Amino acid sequence: MTDPHFLTIAEASKLIATRRLSPVELTEAYLTRIEALDRLLDSFVTVIAERARAEARAAEATIMASGPVSRMHGIPYCLKDIYETAGIPTTAMSKLLADNVPTRDSYCQEKLVAAGGVLLGKNATWEFAHGGPSWDILYPPARNPWNREHSPAGSSSGSGAAIAAGFSPATLGSDTGGSIRGPAAACGIAGLKPTYGLVSRRGVIPNCFSHDHAGPLAWTCEDLAILLQVIAGHDPEDPGSANVPIPDYTAALTGDVTGLVIGVPASWLDDEDPPTPETKAAFEAALDVFRGLGCLVRPVNLPPLRQYDDAKKTIAVAELFTIHGKDLRTRPHLFGASLRYRIIAGGLVRAEDYINAMRLRTDLARAMQNVMQTVDVLMLPTAEPAGKLEPIPPSSLFTRSSFTTPFNVGGNPAVSVCSGFAANGMPFSLQIAGKLFDDATVLRVGDAYEKATPWRQKRPVLAVTETA
Amino acid sequence: MTTMPSDDEIILLARQAGLDLPAQYLPELIEAYGNVRRMIERIPTGRPHGDEPAHVFVPAKFLPVGD
Numbered sequence: 001m002t003d004p005h006f007l008t009i010a011e012a013s014k015l016i017a018t019r020r021l022s023p024v025e026l027t028e029a030y031l032t033r034i035e036a037l038d039r040l041l042d043s044f045v046t047v048i049a050e051r052a053r054a055e056a057r058a059a060e061a062t063i064m065a066s067g068p069v070s071r072m073h074g075i076p077y078c079l080k081d082i083y084e085t086a087g088i089p090t091t092a093m094s095k096l097l098a099d100n101v102p103t104r105d106s107y108c109q110e111k112l113v114a115a116g117g118v119l120l121g122k123n124a125t126w127e128f129a130h131g132g133p134s135w136d137i138l139y140p141p142a143r144n145p146w147n148r149e150h151s152p153a154g155s156s157s158g159s160g161a162a163i164a165a166g167f168s169p170a171t172l173g174s175d176t177g178g179s180i181r182g183p184a185a186a187c188g189i190a191g192l193k194p195t196y197g198l199v200s201r202r203g204v205i206p207n208c209f210s211h212d213h214a215g216p217l218a219w220t221c222e223d224l225a226i227l228l229q230v231i232a233g234h235d236p237e238d239p240g241s242a243n244v245p246i247p248d249y250t251a252a253l254t255g256d257v258t259g260l261v262i263g264v265p266a267s268w269l270d271d272e273d274p275p276t277p278e279t280k281a282a283f284e285a286a287l288d289v290f291r292g293l294g295c296l297v298r299p300v301n302l303p304p305l306r307q308y309d310d311a312k313k314t315i316a317v318a319e320l321f322t323i324h325g326k327d328l329r330t331r332p333h334l335f336g337a338s339l340r341y342r343i344i345a346g347g348l349v350r351a352e353d354y355i356n357a358m359r360l361r362t363d364l365a366r367a368m369q370n371v372m373q374t375v376d377v378l379m380l381p382t383a384e385p386a387g388k389l390e391p392i393p394p395s396s397l398f399t400r401s402s403f404t405t406p407f408n409v410g411g412n413p414a415v416s417v418c419s420g421f422a423a424n425g426m427p428f429s430l431q432i433a434g435k436l437f438d439d440a441t442v443l444r445v446g447d448a449y450e451k452a453t454p455w456r457q458k459r460p461v462l463a464v465t466e467t468a
Numbered sequence: 469m470t471t472m473p474s475d476d477e478i479i480l481l482a483r484q485a486g487l488d489l490p491a492q493y494l495p496e497l498i499e500a501y502g503n504v505r506r507m508i509e510r511i512p513t514g515r516p517h518g519d520e521p522a523h524v525f526v527p528a529k530f531l532p533v534g535d
Binding site: 210236237239306307309310311313314317325328329332337340341342344345346347348349353355356357358359360361362365394395398399 | 478481482485486487488489490493496497499500501503504506507508510511512513515519520521522523526529530531533
């Protein structure tokens with residue numbers, strides 16, 4: 001059997017259901033590994049070992065008596081430290097929330113508790129899921145398990161690192177411009193930004209209301225499907241929540257993608273923001289895999305990438321200031337320098353500018369949906385392989401465009417999967433985006449790719465005593 | 469592009485927004501505003517009167533839970 005800490009959710013849940021794996025032993029395996037190795041990565045800011053052991057014992061007793069209530073029953077997981085957890089600190093890595101202990105669980109945490117999951121702790125994030133990496137906030141930044149000198153990207157940085165390192169098989173992050181898909185890409189795992197409104201944001205500390213998405217990170221798309229099944233659904237307490245039917249996401253993973261039409265945003269990749277030759281080669285190789293699986297690949301044209309970034313970031317800086325204005329006015333010294341720079345000018349954005357950015361968002365979202373009607377999915381690299389973990393100019397937020405933000409603007413589901421490894425050992429990434437509320441197809445395509453390629457067989461090595 | 473406000477004008481705009489920052493934060497405010505302003509200048513204007521933004525009020529979203 002695979003080392004328990006490297007079992008996927010799908011594998012572990014089968015073993016638990018057939019009583020060949022104890023949730024107590026599985027939880028202990030993760031806690032032991034976190035205790036021994038997380039000092040190398042700083043992927044957790046809070047570990048709740050005794051509570052996790054108690055939850056595991058309770059799960060085991062229930063499963064032994066009456067069987068599992070879900071595929072997450074007895075499965076350990078963690079949460080980005082912006083998900084509110086009753087009785088457990090929720091800091092967003094900010095000195096401003098150093099003493100924050102919520103009294104109510106976030107919607108997603110409630111769902112995971114009801115599904116019988118075992119919470120291990122809270123993951124590192126960039127401050128308030130926006131500014132970073134930072135060395136002047138509550139905790140140090142997480143590191144990349146594939147190379148500790150490299151960045152796990154952000155803002156769900158600890159989430160990405162923890163999954164790749166085998167500290168947990170499941171975690172939830174948040175994605176406002178790419179903060180699930182970026183860390184998933186950097187850490188060589190799978191991360192899904194669901195359709196806007198599919199997963200409730202209630203109890204997730206906001207970054208930018210109009211673009212925030214809650215979603216899962218795991219080793220495989222199959223595991224993402226299991227997690228999405230638990231957390232997707234209508235929540236009347238989230239004004240952005242959609243009341244739509246929830247399909248069986250794991251049943252959708254047929255492995256068959258024959259005949260699917262894949263659109264490639266040609267002008268973004270060829271003209272506006274060409275990837276490095278190494279990344280482009282990895283992307284072309286991934287497209288060849290899909291051609292081999294019976295897909296048709298063709299170019300599509302979308303509005304300029306820059307417009308998606310300008311609309312989103314103008315909206316975001318105004319919304320962020322609205323959220324943090326009081327603290328900026330009264331105790332600006334408690335913000336990390338990176339976050340403060342990124343939101344300080346938001347108070348100077350005029351209402352007219354904000355609304356015109358929202359009008360542009362309407363145009364861009366419509367353009368995205370029009371193109372999506374001509375294809376089944378879009379594909380492009382998620383990001384370049386992760387660079388060194390080092391301070392980056394906070395101005396880069398405003399000057400660099402990204403391949404992830406357009407799907408926050410459009411609200412479309414998008415997953416990042418591992419698509420190989422660069423010469424320096426860092427993971428390549430492939431982004432697959434789909435039609436609104438067609439998260440099942442996005443996961444089906446990602447799952448088919450993972451099963452057709454060898455990339456899920458390789459894990460990072462954290463200590464000299466480990467072997468890949 | 470319209471003329472970028474001077475440093476003193478940016479500080480005044482911030483004060484009007486209720487942001488009376490200690491001097492140590494003014495250089496980052498001025499630099500950050502320059503970046504934000506350049507973004508805003510690229511956003512199209514001159515739209516039709518009835519052109520609604522992405523977020524509109526949907527009253528059904530605010531019915532009491534259980535209704």
